[in-house]
Amino acid sequence: MLARLWDTLRTPSWAARIVALVGAVTLASSLLPALRGRTEMVYRLVPDVFPAAATTGAAAVGVILLLLSRALRRGKFRAWLLATVLALVGAVLHLVKGFDFEEAMLSLALFVLLATARERFTARPDPRSTRKLVTVLLAGPVVAGGLGWIWLELDASGEAAGTSTGDRASHALLGLLGIPGPVQFVRPEQGDRAAVALVVLGAAVLFLAVLVALQPADGPHPLDEEDREPLLGLLGRWGHIDSLSYFALRDDRSVLFSPTGKAAITYQVVGTVSLAAGDPIGDPEAWPGAVTAWLDEARAFGWVPAVLAASERGAETFVRAGLDALELGDEAIVHTSEFTLEGRSMRVVRQAVSRCTRAGLVATCHRVADLDASTTELVHARAEEWRDGAVERGFSMALGRLGDPRDRDAVMVLCRDAAGTLRGMLHLVPWGGDGLSLDLMRRDRDAENGMVELMVTELVRWAAGRGVRRVSLNFAVFRSVFARGERLGAGPVLRLWRGLLLWASRFWQIESLYRANAKYRPEWRPRFVCFRSSTDLPRVGVAALRAEAFLVAPTWLRRLLPS
Known part of the structure; x- marks a missing residue:
């Protein structure tokens, strides 16, 4: 039983939790006042600057352990190596800063746990990231300066009268660089202690930045x-x-x-x-x-x-x-040979097309290779203008570029009004030699309703005459829930699930996207998300x-x- 528990604690997921716990305890111990009797004993054995440096060093160790816990969960070897060393260093720092035996024993226990779990941590470091390095350089001084400020606030007894919170904050940030700040101390040795403590924090930030900068450059790279x-x-x-x-x-x-x-x-x-x-x-x-x-x-x-x-x-x-x-x-897959505007089921689409035609809207289809430079420039400008949000959305079903010469066989559907003004567009990419997949759909919000139906209808007509048998339209999330949940006899769980999705549709286009696709009477083909474990789903969801x-x-x- 004990052997099984010990083996479980050494797994990356549990080791990460324990490292985070020890990091939190170490950080709290460095910020809270030490027991007076123990502190006086330390001051009799070592110079005053040693406990100050050990205190801020322990704070830095606590923060770094908290940061490392995430990488440890992923089985990173470098994170294991650094956490193992820091556990041993932390034990020494706890003793030097105030004979904190309890915290020192906890750090030693962590060292033993990690040292015996070496074979569990084999993952290589992530490739070098400019984003991560800039984050460390920007956030590191803020976190370290905040810790220094808290330390100056809690240990203000040696500071001159009239010292303000702003003075302590400035002193903490300048002290990271070894520069004297505005705080005046009653005795010189107290100022020396603060200076050493802040320099230790600054060195910890520099250490993290160097560690990130030295990460290897190999790994995934954009398609070349x-x-x-x-x-x-x-x-x-x-x-x-x-x-x-x-x-x-x-x-x-x-x-x-x-x-x-x-x-x-x-x-x-x-x-x-x-x-x-x-x-x-x-x-x-x-x-x-x-x-x-x-x-x-x-x-x-x-x-x-x-x-x-x-x-x-x-x-x-x-x-x-x-x-x-x-x-x-x-x-939603539309088969061009089966698509028709006839029949009661297509009445909504038929009416929308008729309304737009009467309003003077005309849709035309073109290969990207056939568009001239001025039209391509206009398409780019209008696509940017009509975009909903500051960034281009899409990953799994979006190309991320428009009218690019590399995509010569892509198809552009352009809709203009009676005056020749561009009012809407569709962009589709090849699906083998006989299919097209919808990539982008944009329209002028002030244009006639039903313009999308007009463009899709003209696209299917144009494609059928050029040997294109199938057109993939938008993806409908949880489509089957809406389809089955609205049927007679749907069970309570299914109705509840549908109700939740209807509520969510007030914020995201879930049901409306399903309805927009369903009107074309497409073939529905299921799509799946694949994952390693259900515990990974939150991370996968955020990444998606x-x-x-x-x-x-x-x-x-x-x-x-x-x-």
Whole structure:
């Protein structure tokens, strides 16, 4: 029983929790006053600057342990090494700062725990990140200065009368650089203690910055021309399998090929999640090799593997590789040979098209290669003007660029009014040789209602005459819940789930997107999210929202922290 408990405590997840606990205790111990009798004993044995330096050093150790706990959970070797060393250093600092035996024993116990768990921590460090380095350089002095300010506030007995909170804050920030601040001390040795303590905090910030700067540069990189050519070859032969295949050419994705080169998987690392989208590209028989290479890389770096919007066939491959799958929603596929405006079920679309036609709106379809420079420039300007929000949304079902010469076979649907003014657009990318996938939809909010129906109808008519058999429209999240929940006899759980989604639709376009697709009477094909464990779902969800740009940092912060 004890052996099993000891083995459990040494797993990365439990070790991370214990490190965070010891870090919190260490930080609190450094900020709270020490027992007077113990402190006097320390001052008789060592110079006054030693306890001060040990106190702030312990505060720095506590903060760093708290920061390391996240990396330890992912099994990072460097985090394990640093935490093990800091546990031993922390034990010494607890003794020097005030004979804090209890905290020292806790740190020693942590050292033993980590030292015996070496084989559990093998993940390589994340690739070097300018964003992370800038964050450390900006946030580090703020955190260290805050700790120094708290220390000066709590230990104000040796400061001259009239010292203000602002003086202490300025003194703390300047002290990180070794510069004397405005706080005056009653005795010189008290000023020396404060100076040494603040320099220790500043050195801790510098240490963290150097550690981040020395991270290796290897790892995933955005898709480049060297990778693009073989990926285009796979798309040319196998791109007809998955409607999302072409989105693998996004500029912000990385790619890993199977050992045979016959398949590939594209993904983006978002935080601690290696997020793939859609099915692997290439020969389905070689998909397992590409998935294995991707999972091996995620394991090596301690990333959480996840897949957004895999088809049923792709999800089966990921499940066989050890992941789990959960239905996320359905993709709307319109078959051009079956599409018609006739019949009662198409009355809404038919009326919208008639209304827009009477208003003088005209939709035309063009290959991107056939657009002249002035039209392309106009399309870019209007797409930017009509965009909802400050950033371009989409990852799993969006290309992230518009009218690019690299996408010659993409299709642009342009809708103009009677005066020739552009009022709306659709952008679709190739789906093999006989299909198209909707990438972007924009419209002037002041234009006639029903313009989207007009553009989709003209697109299907145009595509049918050019050998395009199928068109993939928008993705409807939890489509089956709405479809089954509104039927007679739906159970209470399903009705409750539908009610929650209807409430959420007041803030996000969930039901409206389903209704907008359903009016075209499409074929619905399920899409899945694949993940390693249910405990990973919160992180996967946040990563997906970040990748799709539904969670976005403020503009000023994005400018400050380049990728």
